[in-house]
Every structure is written in C-alpha cells, then in structure tokens.
Amino acid sequence: MKFEKITVCLDMYGCPNRCKHCWLGVTPNGNLSIDDLKFVAEQFRPFTDNLEVSDRYREEDYSDNYKELWRITSELSDTKTPHFELISYWRAVRDKEYVPWLASLGVKAAQLTIFGDEKTTDYFVGRKGAFQEILQTIDILFQYGIAPRIQTFIYKINIAQLPYIQYLIETLNLEKRCADIGREFDFFFHQGSCDGENEQFYDVWITPDDIEKIPHKLIDLTLKHFGKSHIRDVLGDTEKELYNQLAVDNSTENIVTNKPVFFIDKDFNVYPNYETPSPFWCLGNLKTQGAEVILRNYVNNRSIAQNIKLTVPISKMVIEHGDPESMRLFSKWDYKNYILHKYCRAWYAKNQL
Numbered sequence: 001m002k003f004e005k006i007t008v009c010l011d012m013y014g015c016p017n018r019c020k021h022c023w024l025g026v027t028p029n030g031n032l033s034i035d036d037l038k039f040v041a042e043q044f045r046p047f048t049d050n051l052e053v054s055d056r057y058r059e060e061d062y063s064d065n066y067k068e069l070w071r072i073t074s075e076l077s078d079t080k081t082p083h084f085e086l087i088s089y090w091r092a093v094r095d096k097e098y099v100p101w102l103a104s105l106g107v108k109a110a111q112l113t114i115f116g117d118e119k120t121t122d123y124f125v126g127r128k129g130a131f132q133e134i135l136q137t138i139d140i141l142f143q144y145g146i147a148p149r150i151q152t153f154i155y156k157i158n159i160a161q162l163p164y165i166q167y168l169i170e171t172l173n174l175e176k177r178c179a180d181i182g183r184e185f186d187f188f189f190h191q192g193s194c195d196g197e198n199e200q201f202y203d204v205w206i207t208p209d210d211i212e213k214i215p216h217k218l219i220d221l222t223l224k225h226f227g228k229s230h231i232r233d234v235l236g237d238t239e240k241e242l243y244n245q246l247a248v249d250n251s252t253e254n255i256v257t258n259k260p261v262f263f264i265d266k267d268f269n270v271y272p273n274y275e276t277p278s279p280f281w282c283l284g285n286l287k288t289q290g291a292e293v294i295l296r297n298y299v300n301n302r303s304i305a306q307n308i309k310l311t312v313p314i315s316k317m318v319i320e321h322g323d324p325e326s327m328r329l330f331s332k333w334d335y336k337n338y339i340l341h342k343y344c345r346a347w348y349a350k351n352q353l
C-alpha cells in the first residue's frame, strides 16, 4: 500500500484558546514529546516517498520549543509546506523572538479572528485578554512587515458588532498601514463551518434578513477576499433551498485520496482531515493498531462517517435530518456535512445501545 503523499498532523500541545466556534472541538491539551513525533513519522514512513510531518493541528507554535519543532518536522518531512498565515497571538505578545522568527520564514500575512468588541471577542475565544492580545499583535506584526488579515464569524448574536469592527479597522488605520508595507488589507466574514463546537450556534445561525445589518464596506472587503460578486455566493443558500435540492440527490461520496492528511490527537487516535476529529471519523489508534491497519481502514472507508458517506445517499440523510422550512444559510458543502454528522450521531446512538 503506497500513497503519493501522506501528511500527518500530531496535536502535541493543543491550544491556549477555547473558541466557541472551534471546528476541531475543544479538548484537553496534551504534552507529547519529540519521541512521540518521531514515532508518528516512523509509522507512516513505509507507506509513501513523500511524507510531511506537522507538530500540531490546533494552535501554531504554541509550545516554547516551536523553533526546534519547525526544524525537526522539516527533517522528518520530504516536503515542508511554508509556514501558514496562521499564528499564535498568545505567543506573539509573550515571546519577543516569535514574530521576527515568522518574518524570517517569509510569512507576509497573518490571520487574526475578531468577533466584535473586547467583551464579545473574549467571550467567543473563551479567554479573557484575547482581544487586547490581538490588538497588541497587530502592532507587532506591522513592525516586522507582516500584514494582519482579519476574520470574523457572524451569528445573529454578534452581527450587531459588525459596525464596531468596521470602526476598529478604520481607527487602527489597517488599510493604510498595510499599504505602507506593500500589502493590501484583507478582511472577511462568514458563518464558519458546520463542525465541532460551531454546532452549538445553529439556533442563532444567520438567515437572509440578517444580511441588511452588515455594513457595505465589510461586504465589499469580503467579496474581494473570496473573489465573489454577490454576498449570497459567500453565505450560501437557505436550508430550505438546500433541502429541496438534496432531497432528490441520490449520490454518495468516497473521500479517499492518494494524498491523505491525517489528524492524530494526543492519545494517538487518527482521523482523516476531512472533518472534525470526532468518534465517527476515527480510523483507529496508532499506538495499539499501527499505521498499516489505520491506512487500510482509511482506504476501505471503515470509519463510521466514511462508510455512511459511501453507502447512504445524501437524499436519505437530508429527508431524515434536514428541516425543509429553515431559512438558515449554509454553503452546500457545509450543509451536507452538517446532515452527515446528524446521521452519524443517530447511527452512533442507536448502535451503542
């Protein structure tokens, strides 16, 4: 069994935040060792000539030895993707060497997530002080020629904060400061994906009538970011519209690829990076079963979610778990996963009894 490329992401230390929208799920932090990282790489090494090893799938550079981890993961990898434009603002305000190090790796932009004012942002991040750290990080990034990119998740409960976010962008002079370092300012909002912790917000998911509450300036920036011409192309269709389309769609899907990415949690459970690391996506445990069994489970669609996705038509899942009257806005891809997860949970509950 050989793959063109395998990417493995080991959640060694977790994350300082407890974001209420976290698609990866809010789980206890781990404290794994370099030997654990090497063990993971050794396990997958026989199955590809192009292995990429990452020390995390939650917070970038959260652990104190982030530079060593970058070096070791580079040594363990045949291909090393350049540092993502995702950074740790927790570290940026605590470690003077961090942002210069990012700049030395060629990072030119960094994404920061703001939900509204200080109280709102701290609430959604799940940590007091997060908003102030983000503001400090913006200043530090500019000092080293890195442009902040602002992301906002919108729900009915924070959409009234959008004018404040526009005010913040203007008072922090972000467009001009980005231009001064030769970058274009980038902002976007969306409702996030239907995964992990974000599910708790479905009761306050936005509907078409909320769109008129969004400032035009933020709509224009968001359209530019996504390269779209209408905001409904970003925010998606109503559940009612999607229900009607999918209720007559008898297709099934196989997610297996020749270049899989695997998430490995602190307990060495392995998940395909298609969706949230949850029990119904679990492919097995690397310590107790080894990579060969895990990869066979992947290829043969043996995780519960993969098996359901491959064998149950989306029409059946939607008719059983969709709401034909709901006006909540979803992208089609997200909605299909939302329905899949509802189906999986029902399956799980029934078969665990």
Ligand code: SF4
Pocket (backbone or CB within 6 Å): 015, 016, 017, 018, 019, 021, 022, 023, 024, 025, 057, 058, 059
């Ligand atoms: S969304 Fe990102 S920063 Fe927030 S808890 Fe999840 S992994 Fe951490």
